[in-house]
Amino acid sequence: MRIGVFVCHCGSNIExxxxxxxxxxxxxxxxxxxxxxxxxxxxxxxGQDGIIQAIKEKNLTGVVVASCTPRMHEPTFRKAVERAxxxxxxxxxxxxxxxxxxxxxxxxxxxxxxxxxxRIAVEKLRRDAPLIPSKFSVNxxxxxxGGGVAGIQAALDCADGGLQVVLVERESTIGGKMAKLDKxxxxxxxxxxxxxxxxxxxxxxxxxxxxAYSEVDSIGGYVGNFQVKVKKKATYVDWELCTGCGAxxxxxxxxxxxxxxxxxxGPCTSINIPxxxxxxxxxxxxxxxxxxxxxxxxGVCAKVCPTGAIRYDMTDEIVTEDVGAIVAATGxxxxxxxxxxxxGSGTYPDVITGxxxxxxxxxxxxxxxxxxxxxxxxxxxxxxxxxxxxxRDKSLDRPYCSGFCCMYTAKQTILTKDHIPDSQSYVFYMxxxxxxxxxxxxxxxAMEEYGARYIRGRVAMVYPKGDKLMVRGADTLAGTQVEIxxxxxxxxxxxxxxxxxxxxxxxxxxxxxxxGFFMESHPKLKPVETNTAGVYLAGSCQGPKDIPQSVxxxxxxxxxxxxxxxxxxLESDPQISRVDIKRCVGCGKCIMTCPFKAIKEVEFRxxxxxxxxxxxxxxxxICTSTCPQGAIQLSHxxxxxxxxxxxxxxxx
Amino acid sequence: MSRLEELKTRIKEALPGLECVIGWQKGYDALHNTxxxxxxxxxxxxxxxxxxxxxxxxxxxxxxxxKKVGVVVKGCDSRSVVELLxxxxxxxxxxxxxxxxxxxxxxxxxxxxxxxxAGTGAGVVTAVSADxxxxxxxxxxxxxxxxxxxxxADKCLRxxxxxxxxxxxxxxxxxxxxxxxxxANADLDALDAMSVPDRMAFxxxxxxxxxxxxxxxxxxxxxxxxxxxxxxxxxxxxxxQDDSVTEKLMFQVVHAMHLAGRCTExxxxxxACPMDxxxxxxxxxxxxxxxxxxxxxxxxxxxxxxxxxxxKTEEVNIKERSW
Numbered sequence: 008m009r010i011g012v013f014v015c016h017c018g019s020n021i022e023x024x025x026x027x028x029x030x031x032x033x034x035x036x037x038x039x040x041x042x043x044x045x046x047x048x049x050x051x052x053x054g055q056d057g058i059i060q061a062i063k064e065k066n067l068t069g070v071v072v073a074s075c076t077p078r079m080h081e082p083t084f085r086k087a088v089e090r091a092x093x094x095x096x097x098x099x100x101x102x103x104x105x106x107x108x109x110x111x112x113x114x115x116x117x118x119x120x121x122x123x124x125x126r127i128a129v130e131k132l133r134r135d136a137p138l139i140p141s142k143f144s145v146n147x148x149x150x151x152x153g154g155g156v157a158g159i160q161a162a163l164d165c166a167d168g169g170l171q172v173v174l175v176e177r178e179s180t181i182g183g184k185m186a187k188l189d190k191x192x193x194x195x196x197x198x199x200x201x202x203x204x205x206x207x208x209x210x211x212x213x214x215x216x217x218x219a220y221s222e223v224d225s226i227g228g229y230v231g232n233f234q235v236k237v238k239k240k241a242t243y244v245d246w247e248l249c250t251g252c253g254a255x256x257x258x259x260x261x262x263x264x265x266x267x268x269x270x271x272x273g274p275c276t277s278i279n280i281p282x283x284x285x286x287x288x289x290x291x292x293x294x295x296x297x298x299x300x301x302x303x304x305x306g307v308c309a310k311v312c313p314t315g316a317i318r319y320d321m322t323d324e325i326v327t328e329d330v331g332a333i334v335a336a337t338g339x340x341x342x343x344x345x346x347x348x349x350x351g352s353g354t355y356p357d358v359i360t361g362x363x364x365x366x367x368x369x370x371x372x373x374x375x376x377x378x379x380x381x382x383x384x385x386x387x388x389x390x391x392x393x394x395x396x397x398x399r400d401k402s403l404d405r406p407y408c409s410g411f412c413c414m415y416t417a418k419q420t421i422l423t424k425d426h427i428p429d430s431q432s433y434v435f436y437m438x439x440x441x442x443x444x445x446x447x448x449x450x451x452x453a454m455e456e457y458g459a460r461y462i463r464g465r466v467a468m469v470y471p472k473g474d475k476l477m478v479r480g481a482d483t484l485a486g487t488q489v490e491i492x493x494x495x496x497x498x499x500x501x502x503x504x505x506x507x508x509x510x511x512x513x514x515x516x517x518x519x520x521x522x523g524f525f526m527e528s529h530p531k532l533k534p535v536e537t538n539t540a541g542v543y544l545a546g547s548c549q550g551p552k553d554i555p556q557s558v559x560x561x562x563x564x565x566x567x568x569x570x571x572x573x574x575x576x577l578e579s580d581p582q583i584s585r586v587d588i589k590r591c592v593g594c595g596k597c598i599m600t601c602p603f604k605a606i607k608e609v610e611f612r613x614x615x616x617x618x619x620x621x622x623x624x625x626x627x628x629i630c631t632s633t634c635p636q637g638a639i640q641l642s643h644x645x646x647x648x649x650x651x652x653x654x655x656x657x658x659x
Numbered sequence: 660m661s662r663l664e665e666l667k668t669r670i671k672e673a674l675p676g677l678e679c680v681i682g683w684q685k686g687y688d689a690l691h692n693t694x695x696x697x698x699x700x701x702x703x704x705x706x707x708x709x710x711x712x713x714x715x716x717x718x719x720x721x722x723x724x725x726k727k728v729g730v731v732v733k734g735c736d737s738r739s740v741v742e743l744l745x746x747x748x749x750x751x752x753x754x755x756x757x758x759x760x761x762x763x764x765x766x767x768x769x770x771x772x773x774x775x776x777a778g779t780g781a782g783v784v785t786a787v788s789a790d791x792x793x794x795x796x797x798x799x800x801x802x803x804x805x806x807x808x809x810x811x812a813d814k815c816l817r818x819x820x821x822x823x824x825x826x827x828x829x830x831x832x833x834x835x836x837x838x839x840x841x842x843a844n845a846d847l848d849a850l851d852a853m854s855v856p857d858r859m860a861f862x863x864x865x866x867x868x869x870x871x872x873x874x875x876x877x878x879x880x881x882x883x884x885x886x887x888x889x890x891x892x893x894x895x896x897x898x899x900q901d902d903s904v905t906e907k908l909m910f911q912v913v914h915a916m917h918l919a920g921r922c923t924e925x926x927x928x929x930x931a932c933p934m935d936x937x938x939x940x941x942x943x944x945x946x947x948x949x950x951x952x953x954x955x956x957x958x959x960x961x962x963x964x965x966x967x968x969x970x971k972t973e974e975v976n977i978k979e980r981s982w
Contacts, residue, residue, distance in 0.1 A: 509980060513972045587894075589887075590887040590892075592883055592884060592885070592887065594746060594747065594748055594883060595746075595747055596746070596968050599964065599968045599969055599970075600967075600968060600969060600970050601970065602970040629970065633967070633968070635883075635884050635889075635917040636884035636887040636888060636889060636892070637887075637889050637892065637895040637897070638887065640895065645895065646895035646896075646897065647894070647895050647896055650895070650896065650897065
């Protein structure tokens with residue numbers, strides 16, 4: 008092998024603390040290295056041309072680039088060596104930026120460590136073999152998980168692009184959090200008026216199949232060919248027959264159940280359609296409260312249903328959907344305000360969340376759009392809003408900003424004034440975060456035109472006084488303590504990862520952060536991709552987002568899916584496990600440990616052997632560390648390569 | 660009828676349907692029993708049962724895959740059979756298990772030490788008798804009586820399963836559960852008490868004596884790679900043939916790692932070692948870790964999936980995720 012080594016300055020990123028010229032010179036001593044040089048920016052066009060030129064002039068058969076993380080530029084350099092006529096896997100990268108120059112200041116030590124990393128890369132490259140990807144066909148159907156505004160947008164864009172779309176929604180209706188909002192900032196237009204038509208489009212679009220009241224059970228397969236098992240939860244109503252007439256809801260005798268759609272500040276019946284614009288507009292029975300299930304007798308809904316749609320014996324059903332790509336758009340949930348007992352949530356009924364307040368403002372809410380406080384139904388006059396409840400708070404392990412609370416609080420003060428002209432809103436805030444088109448103007452309007460009194464400081468406690476609530480806090484601008492007599496306290500509860508998000512991430516085989524938000528492939532350059540091919544993200548499942556951002560991401564994810572599906576065949580990654588059938592004793596330990604079910608048992612000349620299913624294997628390597636006799640090897644990461652790397656490191 | 664006579668009767672009954680039945684017979688002298696492969700009624704008459712049946716006959720089962728065979732087992736041997744079943748290395752339909760209660764077997768190294776102490780070290784043993792409490796060995800015309808507790812194999816001192824955990828034919832009355840002996844884990848206790856440098860020195864000393872005969876591997880019923888053992892492989896090339904402590908220790912560590920959660924602690928590796936290197940301690944140490952992490956013991960339940968042979972997103976006892 009004739010190896011060329013290219014040591015990148017990365018401007019001053021690496022050269023600042025690593026003597027790249029010295030590293031390049033020293034690598035010439037390594038076995039089979041015939042050419043070495045330092046280069047200003049290996050990834051730039053002249054940098055890549057330099058590599059290509061050297062391959063041709065020096066007849067190189069393998070290349071090592073010592074620069075940044077392979078996550079950044081490995082594809083770049085692989086394409087470069089391929090352009091020069093080499094197999095793209097005859098290339099290794101040594102990360103001397105993130106692993107060396109950025110983490111240490113000692114130039115001599117950094118130079119030595121860089122040399123060690125290049126030595127390791129050279130030893131691995133010496134044992135590399137050319138790998139050829141194979142091609143496989145793509146199933147051009149896409150699954151969107153989550154029917155909030157981000158998922159709806161992704162579904163509509165994909166469907167308009169000609170794709171078959173399967174939309175899976177956990178609740179009995181799509182719409183998500185946006186459907187619960189009264190108005191939206193900064194235009195104060197009606198949320199259901201702008202969302203409703205999109206929901207109807209979903210229902211009517213010939214390319215969209217909607218599974219409402221359903222959850223993803225398991226996911227198998229790989230990009231282009233996923234098999235998703237969807238659990239359709241029992242609704243106890245035959246949706247083929249249900250017309251959404253609501254006769255059952257009128258007659259249902261179990262009327263005092265907490266209404267999840269109304270954030271539990273209003274009652275609902277056991278058989279219910281969450282709101283008038285629900286899509287699908289079908290009733291479902293909550294078996295935990297329904298008298299037929301709890302007491303074993305009732306059957307009123309079955310008697311009154313004009314189409315005979317009630318099915319008390321319905322069970323959960325699993326349907327399998329084959330799709331080529333998946334968009335996760337599972338949204339967020341709210342921080343549990345009971346975790347801050349000093350604010351009195353759970354103790355005082357008139358301490359509510361911002362989303363509960365939205366329901367009080369909404370004409371389809373439990374109060375018909377009249378602001379009445381939960382305790383006694385009185386119209387509140389003094390309303391205190393507390394921001395950053397479960398946001399920007401390290402002590403609650405919620406150090407991040409939820410992003411949209413400043414804006415919706417401002418909106419709610421404006422709406423409060425519209426509903427109750429003689430009311431006064433107070434807002435306790437830490438900072439006003441309103442970057443966005445027309446956003447800061449909007450918060451100013453809340454203060455200047457609508458007279459909301461903004462108090463910069465945290466609230467220490469909320470305690471009752473008669474039928475009022477006393478809110479005691481600091482005014483850090485005035486340097487005083489303040490106490491406000493409130494009729495209603497609205498907490499701007501922060502956003503959290505949706506319940507069950509980590510579990511779904513495990514099924515999707517995507518990463519998630521410590522809070523449960525899904526990890527994008529690159530925080531700046533790949534915001535809707537994940538590290539699992541064919542799985543994309545949209546909306547707040549990736550981190551708190553407001554409506555425009557969520558919609559933008561829904562469209563972005565749809566664009567990614569459409570681009571993926573623009574090809575009929577995809578290339579598989581050849582860095583997968585392969586079985587040496589001479590060594591395989593057919594014990595099947597690899598089959599038992601494979602998390603992807605990518606290994607099957609085959610019979611070869613009367614003997615049991617393991618065989619890797621090329622397109623399913625993800626190259627994780629668990630099988631290779633399980634196989635006692637080393638009969639299964641991960642291409643490009645063979646035992647011999649790893650041993651050679653360890654030897655190179657230990658003997659340097 | 661004694662356990663032995665009943666075993667013989669039952670094996671003779673079953674033999675027509677079997678390729679062979681594996682057991683033990685008298686060896687080259689009265690002290691050394693050897694494995695016996697019974698194919699006829701005359702073979703069955705050679706069967707032995709008792710304290711000299713030191714070998715684990717389960718080691719032969721994977722090599723006979725596809726044939727219907729019988730095997731006579733002690734309690735510890737039966738765990739190896741179960742572990743082989745758990746790993747699909749043998750087929751339950753092809754195995755007929757004969758068992759009887761075991762009162763423990765001797766450690767030949769300890770017996771030879773006793774003989775040496777009595778001044779009759781060398782020479783052929785002409786007679787051995789055992790009554791459960793005492794083993795009497797006649798060699799060089801002299802009979803030496805040894806308390807069983809002093810010459811029993813270490814594994815018998817900590818035996819939890821004197822009766823087979825899985826058997827098709829169990830003869831006689833089950834053996835009583837032995838009371839645990841405090842010194843049963845003396846090997847691990849001694850290693851635990853050492854400082855890290857001392858422990859390394861201990862293993863360096865012993866590995867220096869290793870002659871790389873691989874008897875430990877060949878006697879191990881769970882070592883099924885056989886011709887493809889990484890010890891002799893060039894592809895992948897985990898070990899070189901270099902005669903160094905590093906290479907020898909590397910092999911022992913690899914062997915122990917491959918047995919983590921699979922080893923039933925039958926002790927054959929250590930018994931087979933001609934240099935008396937305490938290699939079982941490595942496996943016992945890893946098994947202790949597996950037991951603590953996964954609350955699991957190998958070769959007890961044929962239906963159980965060994966913890967390292969499955970993939971779970973979240974282990975019961977290892978909380979990586981908080982759900």
